[in-house]
Amino acid sequence: MLLNKITTTAALMLVSTLSFGQSTEIFTYPAAGQSQEQMERDRYECYRWAVSTTGTDPATLVSPASTTAPTIVENKNRGDAARGTIIGTVAGAIIGSTIESRGRYHRRHNNAAGGAVVGAAVGGIIGSSRERNGYQNAALEAKKIEIRQQREQSEYETKISNYTRAFSACMEGRSYTVK
Structure with a gap:
């Protein structure tokens, strides 16, 4: 139980700080007065949904530019x-x-x-x-x-764009402002 909570907390922290590529970062604002805890939970659930929908996990996706000689x-x-x-x-x-x-x-x-x-x-x-x-x-x-x-x-870039659109749609569907 404690390990599960630690894993979930670590995943929430990861999702809360996700940024992609050079300057693509997703900012969310709780437009309906959601608490910080609720926002982190929603971000994590939207992260998982966007990953399953697009097949792209930006936390593990490696940019070809970073591996190209x-x-x-x-x-x-x-x-x-x-x-x-x-x-x-x-x-x-x-x-x-x-x-x-x-x-x-x-x-x-x-x-x-x-x-x-x-x-x-x-x-x-x-x-x-x-x-x-x-x-x-x-x-x-x-x-x-x-x-x-x-x-x-x-x-x-297409994979990141698709993931970002899916994540943003999920968060907007939960009454967040996403930029």
Whole structure:
């Protein structure tokens, strides 16, 4: 019995001081001369009714803004331009050195150098393209995260608004002025 009374008193205190978000606080005034005890009881009953009606308990609802970290998305293809250039250089040199130029030794080495230059250029172009695509994909992923966070914030605000309207309707129905 004593534990029940303590729990009820704690819940009444919680409901009496509930505030939501940044500046949304529900103020009630006993317009029909209700006592402080009656007002606390009515606030608690309206709190429970609003929670059951809306499915939202503002005492346990966590704002997405308070749990959201800055959106940083890494480019998974970062460095591909350099890797492409290196791989292209090596591949071009290998391919160039295998090309036979009328059996002359010095021309074989010229082919290797030429192949390395062509391979470096092609590898650099391909790598740069992959790296640029990686930046575009990272930007798209960051935008998706931002849209999801905005949707979660909007859903949170809707839940709080619905709860506030339900709570206010209940208190007004019990002859309180609610602001």
